[in-house]
Ligand SMILES: *[C@@H]1O[C@H](CO)[C@@H](O)[C@H](O)[C@H]1NC(C)=O
């Protein structure tokens with residue numbers, strides 16, 4: 001990037017620090033098929049935004065939900081969220097790759113995933129306040145030996161700003177909302193200083209599981225004084241308790257890895273469901289051919305087709321973390337300087353640090 005552009009961007013961002021914030025999920029990938037998410041920075045300005053699997057929300061600044069809104073509907077699926085009008089099909093036991101457009105390094109915190117059954121209702125019309133979320137994945141503090149620690153958010157950044165979550169193989173088939181969330185803790189030592197970035201997606205889960213875990217309404221997930229919400233990450237050694245209900249039995253937070261995109265899928269709408277044949281072949285979590293077949297069948301209404309052989313889900317074995325992950329984690333651990341509170345309107349001790357994060361993030365975004 002030319003230095004003129006850098007300077008211009010830097011001063012623009014520094015001036016806009018009170019509104020600049022930090023990211024959204026651009027797409028999710030299921031067995032190689034990429035489904036577009038809701039883009040809060042552009043869809044609100046379109047006359048006919050596309051039907052997508054991501055819930056509509058009013059976080060046009062890529063902003064966050066603060067603890068003082070934990071009892072409001074905004075915490076469920078982000079600000080003023082309304083139901084996604086489409087859904088994607090996934091087999092229980094399959095993995096979903098969740099791609100953020102960007103995430104700033106200073107915004108350390110846990111990455112958490114929940115599911116909530118839409119019951120007999122379609123997730124496209126369900127009342128969000130009736131959804132009861134159960135936790136299927138959480139990665140909080142990975143290494144707290146030196147402040148501000150290495151976190152789930154750092155693993156996400158090292159994984160190309162993306163997160164891999166497994167739908168537990170035991171989950172009963174049906175329509176579910178996936179609630180994916182990063183909680184940024186860089187200002188969390190102050191009351192109301194944590195920043196929640198929830199994002200929701202509609203899924204039709206197939207398979208032969210029977211588990212129907214109980215959950216809690218979104219408005220009961222957290223309180224502003226939970227130890228995982230009101231917490232100082234700048235004093236090592238750090239200890240941390242991920243907030244929210246306990247993980248359901250059978251849930252596994254898998255190692256992070258990438259997921260190659262081999263086709264783009266179109267969100268299914270209405271009562272469109274996975275073809276019965278696909279649903280019948282998706283019980284195995286290790287049978288890649290069956291999973292690929294399921295994905296291809298699920299994408300059946302889209303304009304692209306996926307050949308089973310072309311679907312590549314990179315192995316999630318523990319050794320598969322990209323080598324840049326280790327480097328990123330090292331850098332992160334060494335960088336213990338306290339960043340600004342960004343749009344939380346609190347500590348602005350190091351605006352430069354924050355602006356740099358944003359420039360890096362913007363640069364990465366523009367490079368795409
Ligand atoms: C959410 O909706 C309320 C009521 O319509 C409105 O006043 C508020 O500005 C909206 N919030 C955002 C972030 O758009």
Ligand SMILES: *[C@@H]1O[C@H](CO)[C@@H](O)[C@H](O)[C@H]1NC(C)=O
Pocket residue numbers: 099100101160258368
């Ligand atoms: C990282 O994600 C971007 C999308 O944000 C994508 O264009 C790029 O190909 C990804 N890089 C790798 C190495 O997967």
